[in-house]
Amino acid sequence: MQQMPDRSVALTQRPVDLRPYLNNVGVTTIAETGSGRFNVWRNSFAAEDLPDQGERTVVEAVTFQLSNLGSEEPDNVRCDRQYIPVPAGHFDWLYVLGAGERRVEDLVALHFADGTVDFEPLRLTDFWAAPPAFGETLAFQTVMHYPQHVQFGVPARMWCQRVPVVRRARLAGLRLPANAAAHIFAATLVGGLSSEPDRVGAEENS
Amino acid sequence: MDTLTTESPNHRTDPVQARRPPRRWYRDPLGCLHLTIATVLAERGVEPLDPLGAGWGFQHLPGHVRGEEFYYPHAGDDLGPALAPHHPLRAVWSATPEGEDPLRTFSDTIAAGGLVIAAVDKYHLPFRPAYHDVHAAHLVVVYGVDRTRGLVWVSDSQPPGFSGAMRVEDFLAAHASANPADEQDAFFSDSTIARRYLAVELAEPFHELDENGLAAALRANVAGFLAAGDEQNWTGMAGLRRYVDSLVAAASEGRQAPLRQAYTFGWSMQASAYLHSELLRLRGVQWQRPALREAARDVLAVATAWTPVRVTAAHGWPDPPAAEAALSQHCTRLVGRYEEALAAVAALGGPHDFKEVPR
Numbered sequence: 001m002q003q004m005p006d007r008s009v010a011l012t013q014r015p016v017d018l019r020p021y022l023n024n025v026g027v028t029t030i031a032e033t034g035s036g037r038f039n040v041w042r043n044s045f046a047a048e049d050l051p052d053q054g055e056r057t058v059v060e061a062v063t064f065q066l067s068n069l070g071s072e073e074p075d076n077v078r079c080d081r082q083y084i085p086v087p088a089g090h091f092d093w094l095y096v097l098g099a100g101e102r103r104v105e106d107l108v109a110l111h112f113a114d115g116t117v118d119f120e121p122l123r124l125t126d127f128w129a130a131p132p133a134f135g136e137t138l139a140f141q142t143v144m145h146y147p148q149h150v151q152f153g154v155p156a157r158m159w160c161q162r163v164p165v166v167r168r169a170r171l172a173g174l175r176l177p178a179n180a181a182a183h184i185f186a187a188t189l190v191g192g193l194s195s196e197p198d199r200v201g202a203e204e205n206s
Numbered sequence: 207m208d209t210l211t212t213e214s215p216n217h218r219t220d221p222v223q224a225r226r227p228p229r230r231w232y233r234d235p236l237g238c239l240h241l242t243i244a245t246v247l248a249e250r251g252v253e254p255l256d257p258l259g260a261g262w263g264f265q266h267l268p269g270h271v272r273g274e275e276f277y278y279p280h281a282g283d284d285l286g287p288a289l290a291p292h293h294p295l296r297a298v299w300s301a302t303p304e305g306e307d308p309l310r311t312f313s314d315t316i317a318a319g320g321l322v323i324a325a326v327d328k329y330h331l332p333f334r335p336a337y338h339d340v341h342a343a344h345l346v347v348v349y350g351v352d353r354t355r356g357l358v359w360v361s362d363s364q365p366p367g368f369s370g371a372m373r374v375e376d377f378l379a380a381h382a383s384a385n386p387a388d389e390q391d392a393f394f395s396d397s398t399i400a401r402r403y404l405a406v407e408l409a410e411p412f413h414e415l416d417e418n419g420l421a422a423a424l425r426a427n428v429a430g431f432l433a434a435g436d437e438q439n440w441t442g443m444a445g446l447r448r449y450v451d452s453l454v455a456a457a458s459e460g461r462q463a464p465l466r467q468a469y470t471f472g473w474s475m476q477a478s479a480y481l482h483s484e485l486l487r488l489r490g491v492q493w494q495r496p497a498l499r500e501a502a503r504d505v506l507a508v509a510t511a512w513t514p515v516r517v518t519a520a521h522g523w524p525d526p527p528a529a530e531a532a533l534s535q536h537c538t539r540l541v542g543r544y545e546e547a548l549a550a551v552a553a554l555g556g557p558h559d560f561k562e563v564p565r
Contacts, residue, residue: 040517040520102235102513102517103510104510104513104517106514126234147390148339149335149339151366153366153367179514179536180518180532181518
């Protein structure tokens with residue numbers, strides 16, 4: 001059989017540094033379940049069931065950087081209109097590890113280097129014992145931490161979701177929505193298939 | 207002697223159980239009111255989405271919101287017209303008077319082939335995460351009573367989920383609880399349980415919803431959205447706008463109660479939109495009607511637009527002015543989602559308009 005030519009493309013992956021924007025404790029250890037604040041009932045994910053702190057973790061072939069899990073320090077970004085600069089480049093997807101305090105959908109503003117902005121949907125299923133509502137894959141499932149106990153039979157679920165970067169232009173930053181129900185633990189830009197658009201006609205608008 | 211042993215000789219004292227535990231019906235966007243009623247309907251062979259999803263509207267009764275997970279705006283004792291306006295469903299609240307045995311009524315209902323939905327305080331339910339921790343009002347389906355052994359069989363479809371027997375003492379403590387104010391639950395505590403129970407009745411024969419039936423329901427729903435309410439009954443789009451204006455004003459003026467109540471009340475309207483969306487989606491699949499499925503997505507967007515309104519209010523009630531800007535933004539978007547979904551549903555027209563794909 002004739003060997004097919006190797007057309008595989010190495011996709012670029014650029015983890016987004018969320019550390020300056022972490023503002024919510026969503027993961028706790030068994031010893032400190034009371035420090036959790038993921039939802040209004042103070043439930044949280046179990047650190048013991050999540051990857052070790054400091055290690056990069058791979059979900060759906062995408063490498064993510066989780067931070068501060070189980071440290072009693074903020075470990076996720078509760079969306080509140082944070083503007084987050086990203087490594088400049090061309091990307092196709094923004095992958096996120098996140099979850100909702102109940103089912104949530106909102107818009108992320110993708111800011112491009114030329115000043116254009118596209119609003120794209122961010123959709124996250126409830127973390128509290130729900131099946132995926134928006135076609136996410138399950139990144140992690142832990143037991144549910146309550147302020148004063150560990151609850152079996154109620155899974156806490158962290159989803160792998162993605163936001164499309166439709167525009168073939170150099171991405172520069174993200175503006176998260178003002179939506180307290182949406183939590184993001186990690187984000188990675190993935191790209192490499194898209195290139196600059198044909199410049200023909202571009203001058204007409206300049 | 208306790209009330210369990212002082213019944214008349216004619217009263218049923220044998221164990222009474224349903225022929226099987228009810229299958230637990232669960233959808234994550236719903237609270238215990240819809241889940242328990244759906245469980246009862248499904249046990250009777252009725253697709254719960256038909257009666258519970260055919261109606262869709264907005265109703266707010268100012269001053270009537272109670273701190274209970276199962277709060278739903280309705281007039282009178284019968285929830286049926288509010289939950290299932292296009293079906294002959296009755297869901298009537300009763301309460302066993304103090305000094306009488308609530309299990310007597312439950313036994314009789316179960317012996318006759320029925321199920322009872324009982325109000326309880328989660329604090330006393332060993333299978334709930336809130337057990338001996340948090341007071342919170344809840345509903346369970348009761349499907350068995352055994353006085354001799356002192357057991358009550360209950361079904362709860364909310365995770366972790368439970369079907370089985372519990373001690374009668376625990377059940378009665380939950381069912382008669384004062385459900386005192388609990389700082390860990392600002393939304394579903396401080397509302398006495400008072401041995402309330404809900405009897406669900408369905409007039410026979412109960413027809414499956416067909417395309418004409420759904421078209422008629424959609425027309426009535428649209429008409430309901432466009433009708434004017436009144437001072438005591440905020441309904442339709444006008445009622446919705448009035449409600450969100452009042453909520454944002456409450457935040458601005460530093461009034462906490464309306465924000466706390468928004469979490470509870472919002473769940474009722476979120477559930478209504480979700481159920482309607484699910485019915486349209488599933489019928490759109492069954493009848494091969496893409497337009498129904500698209501309208502379903504627009505209505506689902508209403509349900510998800512309630513999430514940030516509820517969550518912002520729930521986190522923000524201790525300091526209402528700080529939540530005003532976010533609440534205002536989410537309320538504006540919520541109204542927009544209703545407008546879009548209403549337009550999509552109105553555009554569906556009659557059953558012939560559903561038929562853009564040859565069958």
